[in-house]
Amino acid sequence: MNKTAGEYHFTRLETVVFGVGKTESLGRELARRGAKRALIVTGKTLGHSKLLDKVKNAAGPAIAGVFTGATQHVPSHTVTELVAEARRVGADAMVSFGGGSPIDTVKNAAWQLMGGRAGSRIVDFSAAATETAGAREILHIAMPTTLSAAEFTPGGGVTDESTRVKGGVADPRLQARVVILDPALTVETPAWLWASTGMRALDHAVEGSYSTRHQIVTDTLATRAIALLTEHLLPSLQTHGDNENELEHRVQCQLAAWLSIFGMSNTRGGISHALGHQIGPMWNVPHGVTSCITLPHVMRFMAEVAAERFGPIAEGFGVRFDAHSPRSAAMECADRAAKFIGKFEVPTRLRDVGVPREEISRIAGTVLEEVKRANTVGADVTLEQLIAILDAAY
Structure with a gap:
């Protein structure tokens, strides 16, 4: 050991x-x-x-x-x-x-x-x-x-x-x-913005967990963040005004966002974050929305690369995780993330936010540079793989 x-x-x-x-x-x-x-x-x-x-x-x-x-x-x-x-x-x-x-x-x-x-x-x-x-x-x-x-x-x-x-x-x-x-x-934050930044918090928790720099503190925080978001994000939008129940759900979401990122200066971001950093300004897409679009596809990619790191993510989603055969659980986590995002009125495809199909490869080189600098994947990532993720997200 x-x-x-x-x-x-x-x-x-x-x-x-x-x-x-x-x-x-x-x-x-x-x-x-x-x-x-x-x-x-x-x-x-x-x-x-x-x-x-x-x-x-x-x-x-x-x-x-x-x-x-x-x-x-x-x-x-x-x-x-x-x-x-x-x-x-x-x-x-x-x-x-x-x-x-x-x-x-x-x-x-x-x-x-x-x-x-x-x-x-x-x-x-x-x-x-x-x-x-x-x-x-x-x-x-x-x-x-x-x-x-x-x-x-x-x-x-x-x-x-x-x-x-x-x-x-x-x-x-x-x-x-x-x-x-x-x-x-x-209370004046638009529903789409509240929901999509909630997915950004989910993105923090997930990418911190399967980072090569993950550790027990960040894993523990990520698990709790995922559990809080899946429990409280949807109810936080189902009442109106400054209703006490809504505000309680919202403060739980705020705490989840805190937990999701508190260790990220240690773990750093992964491919989903790197994609969001460049998709956002290039085509004027809010970063929360980029997470709604890219996260499930990156999770499926990472399930093939590092399924063994999905334990904390699986615990947060309530997915049974077998450390000796982790791939199926890792893929189930990606599906759970996609289903969770689908419960909200947020874009889930690049085409939904007006990104031209013929232009999506423009950002791949810059994204690859960031992914290499962060060094969180634990395997070589190619330009072709990034373009494939972008194609899947289209």
Whole structure:
């Protein structure tokens, strides 16, 4: 028997506050950390919402302004604009309010404000575990309204508008120090967005489990995340308004999103994540939707490559797993994922989101580079195999 050994690197996340009404803790968390000039960062939709008033009121006298220019896939010009606004108001903290776009916009802006170079053209989050001694930090408090879970990682994506290729930045200092999970802030999140980002969380849990870097902590978190999502995601959308039952289901989904990604700086993403990083900006497809489309097909591919790593996934889905003959269970997990996604009104094929058939191979080379850098599959992946997955997803 092999000896168990490994390393688990924690992020700089200090506090997670969760539950109905926890928005009010924002002012306390800012004050505890000495912040006096907090800039709230969100998108245009939430920028016109009454929910923004709740966040502003909770920030109290520490609020220095509101930036509403965050947009999907984090175009680099929005980061430039946020950097300029943060400097203009003298921000000593930023509060991201919304989904993954404002959260990653804050990370990329913070990176530049700390002296980092803008616009990495690759997605390589290995630097998230590299310490930078004595360097400046920007306080980030995240208040998410979707299940993308970007708030729990020290890396953020950004898109080069000229090429529509997504890259990213990563550094331990980019981790939000505080995350406030208040389901009452999610009541205006469109059903398709809530459901599809829930599938993004499922994608995190699954790909963390069959990563070559998986370990007992990440496996345990992934199993629980899958179980919570399959139990609570559909009911969270079956009532309307701020009904107490709906909010309880929603906070359970928020906790599932947290568990799904909490160890991902250790495991890193797999093929589904790499595909999503490039499908999203190339054809303007939300990342949650890319997971709805690609995850079952990648799971079937991985069932042939590393079926033995599907144990935690099978446990989460309630599938019997035989470690001596794991392939059938691994394939059943892929089928369960596809059936679960099919319960929601979300796209499940590339053709459903307007991707031209003749163009799908355009991204394969960039995806292959990311897959090789991440090195999570445990086998050589070819360009032809990636194109086959894209064809199956079409």
